[in-house]
Amino acid sequence: MLSSPAVAGFFRDDAGNLTCDGVPLASIAEGAGTPVYVYSRALVEENYLRFDRALSAVPHLVCYATKANSNLAVLRALAALGAGADVVSGGELRAAVESGIPPGRIVFSGVGKTDEEIRFGVGLGLLAFNAESRREIEKIDEAAAALGKTARVALRVNPDIDPRSHPYISTGLKHNKFGIDIHEALDSYEGARRLSHVRMTGIQAHIGSQIGDPAPLAETARELALLASQLLERGFALETLDVGGGIGIGESGSAALSPEEYARAVLAPLHGLPLTILVEPGRAIVGAAGALVTRVLYRKANGGKEFVIVDAGMNDLLRPPLYGAIHPIESVAPPTGRPLVADVVGPICETSDFFARDRALPEIQEGDLLAILDSGAYGFAMSSNYNFRNRAAEVLVQSNGFEIVRRRETFEDLVRLERE
Ligand SMILES: Cc1ncc(COP(=O)(O)O)c(C=O)c1O
Structure with a gap:
């Protein structure tokens, strides 16, 4: 600043x-x-566009994590630039859609989606549900069957990687509540084959927030790339690989990770995969x-x-x-x-x-x-x-x-x- x-x-x-x-x-x-929150539209836009440019070598979509700041004016500014969204509740989903972000650009994360939220997302036709348990995949299938639809699902895997930031914002360690253990992922995908109203189109991980060190993010991308290759070999029609968010902005004495450094770190292990790369930055777009x-x-x-x-x-x-x-x-x-x-x-x-x-x-x-x-x-x-x-x-x-x-x-x- x-x-x-x-x-x-x-x-x-x-x-x-x-x-x-x-x-x-x-x-x-x-x-x-006062007190009053003041936001710079120009800086929100600049931050989003930096991610978009940094990933331009591959098919990609920046899905802004709306939980960071869901003010409709902020969402509308990002929608106008073609941003996607990562949402974690029916409220965020509705705010994103009403702000002009098309459902086909929205991923829905969260460990505790209610039946009503699942029905809402299925009805809209989301880019993906980031499912966090086998039971959730079944519930998405049931809702899609009832609505006569097929839902796109990515499995959120938990790679057991330490983001080396604050423990309250670490989400990718095996004792955290998030995602499915990466070692059980293949079984979970295979299990989903018997469900006729979901298509397993992606994989996702998000290991935590305020990450200044690119190494854990690169390691996560490597783990996801390995799993993606195995799934493609087994005939799954994967389309997206989502490396989550968590990019630090250099607050609280930790290092900042620029969108360019971040993109270099995560894209290297993903090289050659025939997938659209999704990222879910929140803080790095609106924090500063x-x-x-x-x-x-x-x-x-x-x-x-x-x-x-x-x-x-x-x-x-x-x-x-x-x-x-x-x-x-x-x-x-x-x-x-x-x-x-x-x-x-x-x-x-x-x-x-x-x-x-x-x-x-x-x-x-x-x-x-x-x-x-x-x-x-x-x-x-x-x-x-x-x-x-x-x-x-x-x-x-x-x-x-x-x-x-x-x-x-x-x-x-x-x-x-x-x-x-
Ligand atoms: C699934 C998921 N994606 C993205 C984010 C955004 O994280 P950040 O604002 O640190 O980029 C979060 C934050 O909690 C999250 O849980």
Whole structure:
């Protein structure tokens, strides 16, 4: 971040004010209030297009993992570029389709798909269900039979590979709940031959998130390539090989993996396979394209510690307490004055309600604005109404201006369903 103004995203203008694609964050905070999530449409698009270009040597589709940020305006921007989607619920599926992503470009992942979600996906005609158990394949078959359709299914395999990131976001180890043990995969494909309303068209794996080291991703691609060759030899009409998402953006002190490095790492082991390669990046497309802008309510000192209390809370951005995520925090105004070391905390009644601990910050006064960067992924998407707080507004910066793409919630929104 704070790189040259030629690059889309968050950077300081000549006067030192923090902007998103040239629009001052202070004017967005004034227009939309705080806390507010601000997204750069240009950076979302640039990140998607970098993946698309990096994979251009092979037939491919970038299936954006909508769980990272399912704001309809973000989905519509990606749909307009021809993106596919990876969804994990009926809600995400509906949001993707309503945003203009064709069902034939959507894969449906998740260990716990309900019968209703399966019927919905079968009815739409998805690119693939990423099935996570044998029972799920049977359920997809039953739903397809009832609807007089044939569903396309990829098996999510669990390759038992350590992504070397945070344990809470490792998904490809054999003790995790995800996928089918890769050693049982051949049997599972063979078992599916007797089902007449599913076609086993793909294989998929996703080993975790925030991966900075290309080695585990390349190893996963190698394992999938081996399995794909065995399946092709056995006569399965495979069409897609999906290497999942998980590409890190260099947050929390870990290394960033660029789309180009990533593509080099995963494409090498897949060379020569007659398959369309699917990737499911979420964070790498939207993470750096979003910031949470918040206003300082108080400064105080307790027990020799400095606290900066802001109007955003862990209900708005859960990642620091949940994963120990480290988000850069910048003052929106030009940084001046004597620096301080402080905890940046929210108003919620939990000690875990923090955005940074013992962080070196510029001088900060009551009323100042701060931007919590790299918050575009798993930020608003994980937000809640805890402490009966309204969820923040979301703003999309585009065409040199900004638009509120989700208004701030009101008390009426919070109680509407209780009053029905
Ligand atoms: C199946 C699947 N695909 C893709 C992703 C996206 O991961 P990331 O945002 O780290 O790229 C996830 C994240 O949990 C996932 O579970």
